[in-house]
Amino acid sequence: MTAEPRLRQDCAVFFDCAGESLLGIVSVPEAAAETGVLVIVGGPQYRAGAHRQFVLLARHLAEQGVPCMRFDYRGMGDSTGATRDFESVSEDVDAAIGAFLKACPGLRQVVLWGLCDGASAVCLYPAHKDPRVAAAVLLNPWVHSQxxxxxxxxxxxxxxxxxxxxxxxxxxxxxxxxxxxxxxxxxxxxxxRRKAPADASVDVVSDVGSPFPERMARGLLGRKGPLAIFLSGRDYVAREFDDACKSSPEWRRVLERSDLEITRFADADHSFSDPGETRAVAEATHAWLKAKGLVR
Structure with missing residues (x-):
């Protein structure tokens, strides 16, 4: 019987993005792996996450043999540069993917994992142009409108x-x-009862003239690879997402994807703050990765 993989170490990595210095922390397992998880932070916060959720997730995955990286956008945490919101971090994500693959020999592809507007940033990232992105896990995606x-x-x-x-x-x-x-x-x-502004017919994720929830849906429709959505039972953001999926033709098309799985955590709040819920999300993430054949 082989021993369970154990966390080897957390490694700090510094990398460049548009002339700024970004900091990431990679949780590295003992054995090399081909697929890792890149945590896309929701904001405004840094790489640890609320109640250290991202730290716990990364270390849990590494203990299961899955490398995981979390990092600070430009202008957040220990990264330099001007602060930016989730609609303008695709360059940061692209740079982080490159740094992650460089830090872990043998790593070929990543799964993007994001909570709230971190999940929104995952949707807006042009993964259809990036063969390094294999899949995505979205937690309580932010599709907010008044x-x-x-x-x-x-x-x-x-x-x-x-x-x-x-x-x-x-x-x-x-x-x-x-x-x-x-x-x-x-x-x-x-x-x-307020109506949203009329949206022009567009097909590209980068069109900043349309509302971001619609661009998120188009981003998911235009990419390949399995998709997981985790939703909290005690969260208005998750409920707004459910309502958006019912009212938006684009989001209804996303839900029709054969490779989409939705998991609901009935007792969880928005950030899965209860320790049991935090662990449940980490375990569900690893179980989904295994079920999709992304990790061993």
Whole structure:
């Protein structure tokens, strides 16, 4: 019987991106591997992640024989340069992939793994032009719009509150302000009815003139390789994503992909902050990689 792979070490790597110095941490297993996981950070935060989630994920994967790299975008953490948002980090991701492959001899391809707007950045990365990208794992993808957020709040908060007898008792006793409560409800209804700007017909991910949720969907439709989506049960971002998939033709086409798998974590919050949920995500990531034949 062969021994389970063990984490060998965490290695710091410095690499260049458009003249700036970026820092990454690679968790390296004992044995060489052909496929690794590159964590794309959601922001604004650095490579450790909320409650050190990315550290724990990387080390868990390395213990299973899968190298994993997490890094700071330009302007974040220990990387130099101007701060940027998730819509403008494709150069950073491209540079990080190159540094990851260089740091791990034998590594040929990567799986992009992102939470929230890190998942959005994964979708926007032009993977259809990059043969180094084998697959993607998206956690609670950020497809935010003011109207979408308002619909989620209306559906999952206000409707439940109106149906709750304790709310009407508080209202009758004066513990809840009638004007404040229904004024807030009216504002949410008005936001939910707002229409998004008309979107021109485009076929490329890089078209910055269209809303980013639509560009995300097109990015996924235009690439090859399996796709996993992890969704939290106690998260408005995940619920907004579900609603977007129902209302958007492009996202409905994404859901029709035969190589797509959706896993739901019913008790998890947005960042999987409970230690048990953090570990469950790490284990689910490794299990999915194995099931798709990406790792041993």
């Amino acid at each position: 109207a979408g957020k308002a619909k989620v709040i209306l559906k999952h908060y206000y409707l439940q509150r109106i149906a709750d007898p304790s709310f009407w008792k508080k209202l009758g006793s004066g513990k809840v302000s009638f004007l404040q409560s229904f004024g807030s409800l009216f504002s949410v209804v008005r936001a939910a």
